[in-house]
Amino acid sequence: MSIRGPQALASLEEAMRDIRREEDDLSRRVARSAERIAKIKESEAELFRQLAQLRLDPAVQSELDGRITAAEAKARDMLKEHARDVSKAERAMRDLDAKRTVLVERRNAAGALLEDQQRKLTALTESLSQQLATDLQFQEKKRETEELDRIAEQSRRKTEQAEQDRTEKGRPYRDDPLFMYLWNAGYGTSEYRAGNLVRYLDGLVATMVGFHKARPNYAMLNDIPLRLREHAERQEELVQEAEAELAQLQIDAVDRAGGKPLRDAIALTQTEIDAMDGDILSIEDQRDKAATALQALAEGKDPAFEAATTELATALGREDIQTLLAAARMTRTGQDDTIIAQIDEARTRLREEDAESREDRERLKILAARRRELEDIQWEFKKQRFDDPNSSFKEDRLVGDLLDQFLRGGISAASYWDQWRRSQNWTPGNEWGAGYKSTRQTRSATSSGNPLPPGGGGGFNWPDGSFGGGKPPRPPGGFGGGWGGGSTSGGGGFSRPRTGSAGTRKQGEFKTGGGF
Numbered sequence: 001m002s003i004r005g006p007q008a009l010a011s012l013e014e015a016m017r018d019i020r021r022e023e024d025d026l027s028r029r030v031a032r033s034a035e036r037i038a039k040i041k042e043s044e045a046e047l048f049r050q051l052a053q054l055r056l057d058p059a060v061q062s063e064l065d066g067r068i069t070a071a072e073a074k075a076r077d078m079l080k081e082h083a084r085d086v087s088k089a090e091r092a093m094r095d096l097d098a099k100r101t102v103l104v105e106r107r108n109a110a111g112a113l114l115e116d117q118q119r120k121l122t123a124l125t126e127s128l129s130q131q132l133a134t135d136l137q138f139q140e141k142k143r144e145t146e147e148l149d150r151i152a153e154q155s156r157r158k159t160e161q162a163e164q165d166r167t168e169k170g171r172p173y174r175d176d177p178l179f180m181y182l183w184n185a186g187y188g189t190s191e192y193r194a195g196n197l198v199r200y201l202d203g204l205v206a207t208m209v210g211f212h213k214a215r216p217n218y219a220m221l222n223d224i225p226l227r228l229r230e231h232a233e234r235q236e237e238l239v240q241e242a243e244a245e246l247a248q249l250q251i252d253a254v255d256r257a258g259g260k261p262l263r264d265a266i267a268l269t270q271t272e273i274d275a276m277d278g279d280i281l282s283i284e285d286q287r288d289k290a291a292t293a294l295q296a297l298a299e300g301k302d303p304a305f306e307a308a309t310t311e312l313a314t315a316l317g318r319e320d321i322q323t324l325l326a327a328a329r330m331t332r333t334g335q336d337d338t339i340i341a342q343i344d345e346a347r348t349r350l351r352e353e354d355a356e357s358r359e360d361r362e363r364l365k366i367l368a369a370r371r372r373e374l375e376d377i378q379w380e381f382k383k384q385r386f387d388d389p390n391s392s393f394k395e396d397r398l399v400g401d402l403l404d405q406f407l408r409g410g411i412s413a414a415s416y417w418d419q420w421r422r423s424q425n426w427t428p429g430n431e432w433g434a435g436y437k438s439t440r441q442t443r444s445a446t447s448s449g450n451p452l453p454p455g456g457g458g459g460f461n462w463p464d465g466s467f468g469g470g471k472p473p474r475p476p477g478g479f480g481g482g483w484g485g486g487s488t489s490g491g492g493g494f495s496r497p498r499t500g501s502a503g504t505r506k507q508g509e510f511k512t513g514g515g516f
Contacts, residue, residue, distance in 0.1 A: 003399060005391030006111055008420075011399035012378050013104060015407065019371045020097060023291065024090075026364040031086045031298035033357040037350060038082075044346045082297070089294040096287040100280060107276045114269045115389040121254070121262045128253050138249045145242040152239045155232035162225040173218045178209045188215055277382055284375055285498060291368060299361055366409070373406075373413035379496035380417060386424055395423040417494070 003011075132138045173179055186192040187202055188211065194202060206212060254263065381387060395402075398420055406416040 001396045002392050002394050002425075003396045004389065005385075005387045005393075006108075006115070006389060008393055008399060009378070009381060009387040010108075011403070012374065012381065015403055016371070016374055016378065019367060019374060019407070023364065023367050023371060024093060026360055026367060027093075027291070027294050027298045028090070030295070030357060030360050030364060033353055033360065034298060035083060037353050037357070040346050040350045040353065044343060044350075086294070086297050089290065089297055092290050093287065093294060096283055096290060100283045100287070103276055103280050103283065107273060107280070110269055110273050110276065111387065111389075114266065114273065117262060117266045117269060118389060121259060121266065124257060124259050124262065125250075125254060128257055132250070132253060135249075135253075138246070138253075141242065141246050141249060145239065145246050148235065148239045148242050152232065152235040155228065155235045159225060159228040159232045162228050166221045166225050170218060170221045173214065173221075176209065178205055179211060179214060179218075182206055182209075182211050183215065183218065188212065277379075281379065281496070288368075288372065288498075295361075295364060295368070298364075299357075370407060370409070376494035376496045377413060377417050377420070380494055381420065383495065384421075384424075386420070390427040392425050392427060393420065393423040394425060395419070398423060413494070 173183075182188075182202060182205060185194070185202070187206060251263075254260070385391065386393075402411070402416060402419060405411045406413065
């Protein structure tokens with residue numbers, strides 16, 4: 001079952017909300033854990049004070065009590081300040097999430113408006129199809145475009161055949177190390193540079209391998225594809241020029257029928273959507289920084305808090321404290337037993353709390369990395385206009401099992417995005433002009449696994465981007481970057497800009513408490 005572009009983006013947004021919600025929950029748990037650890041150490045300090053009162057003379061007891069009390073008071077003050085800082089950071093996160101939610105809702109409303117505007121423009125263009133079918137200027141331009149398209153396709157096929165010949169027929173030459181040595185040295189050309197002795201020896205080698213006869217053939221195998229490619233690229237440019245002229249005739253017909261206000265409205269709505277996407281990106285970057293700051297606070301990495309807790313731990317780890325505890329264990333009394341049991345219990349709770357906190361911190365880091373990856377995917381999704389109403393995906397598992405695998409670390413972000421790209425299709429538009437369709441577009445779409453957006457019926461886009469929801473222009477015929485286009489994300493990379501993000505991407509499985 002297929003899924004439409006707007007629905008797909010909504011599913012990604014829902015997953016993003018779940019990630020952020022769980023990220024917030026984990027941050028709170030880690031922060032509370034740091035506070036509980038500090039309080040356990042405080043209670044441990046009080047127990048040692050009680051033990052000192054039982055076992056030490058007043059003078060030693062007073063000195064020990066003073067050290068513990070000072071460290072304890074400092075830790076208590078910093079604990080209060082730390083709690084205030086964490087609360088402040090959590091409020092900042094909530095404010096940013098609220099702002100982003102408002103923007104997403106506004107964007108959804110704009111997307112619905114865009115779909116309605118596109119539907120009206122489509123109805124108008126369909127009513128003009130018969131008119132253009134009898135328009136002599138349009139039909140002549142359509143025939144010219146079809147012919148240029150046919151020539152460009154033939155040029156492409158000849159170039160591909162020549163490149164295949166270069167690969168297959170050139171293999172014997174490339175497999176001959178002596179021939180390739182002379183070829184790379186430029187032997188027999190004005191580029192050859194060698195002394196008399198080397199020149200003499202190279203002449204013997206050339207005679208032995210028949211270089212003088214073989215070199216022109218190999219040069220031709222390499223040169224023909226380059227010349228054919230130059231010709232094919234020029235033919236592609238001619239087709240694009242003709243398509244642009246044909247599209248302009250269509251635009252003129254739409255405008256004469258009163259479609260210009262609709263086109264302008266579509267362009268304006270798309271501009272507003274693009275502006276909101278920029279604002280969403282900015283808020284996401286702010287939130288990423290705030291999340292990093294909150295994570296540091298939650299982990300107790302605030303310098304003052306860390307210093308205070310370290311000082312208390314140091315005070316409790318002094319040799320005289322440990323000696324006191326060891327002596328109490330060796331000569332236990334009824335009162336000693338109770339205090340020592342409480343100290344042991346506190347230390348057990350401390351170890352358990354610390355272990356759980358370490359696990360939560362690791363999960364939080366991975367979850368933050370997954371959130372950034374999903375932000376990257378959403379950015380590419382919107383950049384490619386995959387959320388357009390005319391966009392659809394034939395694989396609904398992308399918002400089901402595959403999304404779950406990605407969130408759990410079963411597949412990488414690059415692999416997950418590539419499956420989105422390969423599953424995507426554009427809904428066929430109005431085939432104006434008796435069904436003209438670019439054969440190069442069909443080829444490029446098929447070979448890249450990423451069907452390109454339909455134009456106003458001719459298999460191309462309106463030059464000003466205002467028809468069809470402002471979908472991205474198709475790549476120019478596959479030349480220059482290899483036939484058939486390929487991934488716009490650079491083999492799995494993402495183009496989303498990040499302003500000072502501290503995040504890094506991590507792979508691997510992870511478990512969280514909220515269904516991921």
